[in-house]
Amino acid sequence: MxxxxxxxxxxxxxxxxxxxxxxxxxxxxxxxxxxxxxxxxxxxxxxxxxxxxxxxxxxxxxxxxxxxxxxxxxxxxxxxxxxxxxKKVRFEDVEHHDKAESPDVDESEHALTVSAVKEAIGQLPDGYRTVLSLYIFEEYSHREIADMLGISESTAKTQYMRAKEKVRQLVKLKTKEV
The missing domain is CATH 1.10.1740.10 (RNA polymerase sigma factor, region 2, helix turn helix motif)
Structure with missing residues (x-):
């Protein structure tokens, strides 16, 4: 055993x-x-x-x-x-917002460090951080995340996309400071 x-x-x-x-x-x-x-x-x-x-x-x-x-x-x-x-974390309903397009970003130009990314994830609003964590780290699908959180699959996808973009922005700001 x-x-x-x-x-x-x-x-x-x-x-x-x-x-x-x-x-x-x-x-x-x-x-x-x-x-x-x-x-x-x-x-x-x-x-x-x-x-x-x-x-x-x-x-x-x-x-x-x-x-x-x-x-x-x-x-x-x-x-x-x-x-x-x-805690009453709120998730933005994509039905009430314009869908944001994912910008083309040349990620090779950014020196992404593990600590900068961790710090950026920690600064995300709760809803963004939750969806990002469930998708990236816990490897749940958008459908599974939507079911767990009681939101639509498109909302889960949009929250994930926005979370990624926010992390990119925060890391970019951090790397400019250094």
Whole structure:
């Protein structure tokens, strides 16, 4: 039996050490998801804590052949979305706005650094950051994002496009400052 399955079995038996092992094995990666989606470390920590409470309370529902990582990630993403809904994050409805054209940008002219991009993503409005994070980092489709957020697929696509453009603008400003 793989180590992760052994940990799950021990968790189901109430082994406190197994709970800690499971948390230690997944918390860093799941924290990064929370941080990308909330944009603030204290909020990410709170959401992560709530997500792991859900994980521990629902381990009995995990099917033996299910991927533990995917299952935990889904709980974390759902907890982030719940937090965003409580915060009343708004997504611009594209039906009420002109569709923006994606400008032709020669990205090779920009010296994009990882830190500049991370900083720019952190500065995005919550709606943009959420869609961008779900699409790029969590690899959900626009249809899946739309379903999760209760928005149209075209709104999800437009939010993503606008988020990318905003990141480009912020990085361009940052690289000019340097």
């Amino acid at each position: 793989p180590v992760t399955n052994q940990i799950v079995v021990r968790c189901r038996k109430g082994d406190a050490r197994a709970f800690r092992e499971l948390y230690d094995a997944y918390s860093r990666a799941m924290y990064n998801i929370c941080l990308r989606m909330t944009g603030h470390a204290p909020d990410a920590e709170d959401v992560l804590q709530e997500a792991f409470v859900q994980v521990f309370n629902n381990l009995s529902r995990l099917e033996s052949d299910a991927s533990l990582t995917a299952w935990i990630k889904r709980i974390v993403v759902n907890q982030c979305l719940s937090w965003l809904r409580k």
